[in-house]
Structure formats: C-alpha cells, structure tokens
Amino acid sequence: MLNLLRELGNALPIPFIVYDRKGEIVYVNRAFRELSEEISAEEIVGKSILDFVHPEDGKRAKDAMKRRLAGERVEPYSVRVKDKYGRYRIYQVVGGVGQFMGEKFGIITLSDVTKFEEQKVMLLILTRALRHDVLNALTAAESYLEFSKELCGDCENYNILQKLEMSIERAVKIIKNLRDFEEAVVEGKLEKIDVRDVVEDVAKNFDIPVVVECDCEVVADRGLRTIFENLFQNAIQHGGTDRIEVRMKRVGDFCEIRVVDYGRGIPEEIKDKIFDEGFAYGKAASTGQGLYLVKKLVERYGGEIWVENNQPNGSVFVLRLRSWSL
C-alpha cells in the first residue's frame, strides 16, 4: 500500500511534501526533488521544510504548518524555495491535514508562481506611476477650474465649468477605484475581519442612517470597506434611499450579509448586468467600475454576491462570505 502511494506521489507532476508534527519531512515526491537542490529521497527524510525555504519566509511557513496541524484554516501563501541552480523561485503553497495509523500529518503542494509574481510587480510599478502622474495632472486641472469658476462668477458659461468639474471628479473616482483594486489584489493576505466594525466605520462617511443588525467575522481584507462604500454610495446615488440596513446571519460555513435600501430599486432588465465591467445606467450613471470592483473583491474572498428586490421598494444586495471560524 505504501509503495503504491509512493508510486502515485512520484507520478504526480505537482511537487508535494508530507510532514509530521515536528515539522520534519516524512516524504517528498519526485517533482519536489527535481525542483529543489540535488538530494536523494532518503536524505530528505527527517529534514525540516525550513531547510529549503528562504530564511525570511521561514517563520511564515513554520506558523502555517503549525496552524494547519492544529486544525486552523490556512490561506494559500507564497514562499521562496531555492532551485537546483541556487536561485530562489516563488511558490504558492496550498495544504491540508491527514491521519495515518493514528498519526496526524500535514501535506503541502507547491505551484511555481515566479513569473506571475514578477509580472505583478511590474504591473504594480506601472499603475502606481500612472496613477501618480494622472492624479498630479488632475490636481492641477481642478485648481485651474477653481480659478476659472471664481473668474466666471455668474457668467453664461458657468454650466460648462460645472460639467468640466464633473468630468474631473469622475476621472478622480476612476483612479481611486483603480487604487482600491490594486490594493485588494496585490496585498493578497486574507484575514479575520469583523463586518460590524467595518460597516459602522464606513457609515460615518454617509449622511443617512445605517442600522446594523448582528455581527459576523469573515475571511476578507480591508477591501471589504470598499465593498460597503460602493454599495452605500450606489443605494444613495442611484436608488435615492433615505436609510440603509445591514443584516447578518450565519448560513452554514458562510456569513450572509444583506445590505437593504428603500430606494427606487433596480430595474429587472439590468439586474444581470449591474456587476459587469463598465456597466453604467441612468442619469446618475458613474464610472461603471464600482459594482464590478465589488464583485471581484467578493470573488477573491471566495464568496458570492447577488441582488434581490426589497419589499415594498428598494434593493437588497446579498453577500455570502466565508465565516472565519468554521
């Protein structure tokens, strides 16, 4: 049986490692031996996984292994592993726990994400440079506009200046959405977030009452703030609601969050399009990025979002996010 498992492990093209309670390696498959330093299957047994990872990543890897064996949820994380040429490559680590002959052991698989990570860094540098330059240009444009409005006073072209102002505001909003998106994607690490705390904090920036019922701890990051900012903004700007309620309850392994407004509601014919990139509707149409960003963030958290009608009027945005403590 053990030989069969070893053969199967060696046939698998994905590198994986099995380790015991002490963090010592019990088994690695051929794919791992091929990616790492020259070392035989016998030599590798009993070594620590930390012998193979970059010293700066050791603590993170050790903590993750320990937590996994203790039964805690461990999100995928990245470590640098030295290849046979002595260069560090970046791997995404995903793991699980098993039991064999009364002994608990951990198993981790490694996927090479070096190229992806390098591209991500390049993209980040480019978008940051672009954002910086565009925001500087908009800062200057907004200032000149302010002067023009002062000079114009009640002149007949004032409405043109107002339209210009709206265009600048829209451009600023696009750039800020891009920033939120970049932060959400790049930062990567998901953590325990208290939804009530986030909702109450976001609500301070809006002039209408926001009532929060119950609470939940979910797997997310600070992008959750962006989600509520966008949902509240939409309910006010598009729906014209005068109040919002946020209700939460546990549904299995998920926390269901219902963002309820009492505005005009969303027309049936656009309901399946509102989360599409660039979709804008009606007189109050904005950048078309807000709900798209919301959906992308929710997906990144491993959750779902959809919209329902509220009774007698308004909309209910339903978010299902993974509960932190399963």
Added chain:
Amino acid sequence: MVVEDDAAVLETVQLMLGDRYDIIPATNGEEAVRKYKMFKPEVVLMDVMMPVMDGVEATKEIKKIDPQAKIIGLTAYARKKGKELLEAGALEVIEKPFTRKQLIEVIEKYLK
C-alpha cells in the same frame, strides 16, 4: 514652503495660496531641506514621490533639524505613503487632488 516636483501642481498651489502667504517653492526633498535651513518656513506642504530625495526622507531630515517643524503631506497614495509620512513626522496628510479651501484650512490650523 511648497515641495512638489510636478511643475503644474507647484504652479497651481502657488496660485491658490500666493495671495495669502509668502511661498517658498522647492522641487525635491533635498532642495526642501536646504531651503528649510535657510528660511525656516512656518508650514511645509510636502509631496511624497519626488526625484533626488522623496518626501518621507525629506520630512525625517527636516525633523532632525527642527523637531517642531510643521509638515503636511500631499499625496496620491494617502493610505500607504501617507502612513509613512506620518511616521516620519508629518502632522497630517492631504490626498490629491485637493482644493484651495482644504489647503487654507489645514495651514491656518497649524499657523495658530
């Protein structure tokens, strides 16, 4: 003093504030440190991303010369870079784009 490497932003800030305050312009962190020693301005408006020496380094250097220096950050990166500026000693950070009213309010707050 207004420290900003983008010529258009520097010009507009001078236009916004020039009728109320005497402004010393600087186009990078190093120039800002040098001019701070010479002129001891009452308030410094400091951009973050600049060539030669960035706003975070310049803030640290100015705070070494004068721990009481009143520095206000101007940034397109309010969350991350803003935090670094505050840690370096800035009193607060204003996010770009800003308005004349915002600038005057914050300057007046620290001139008192």
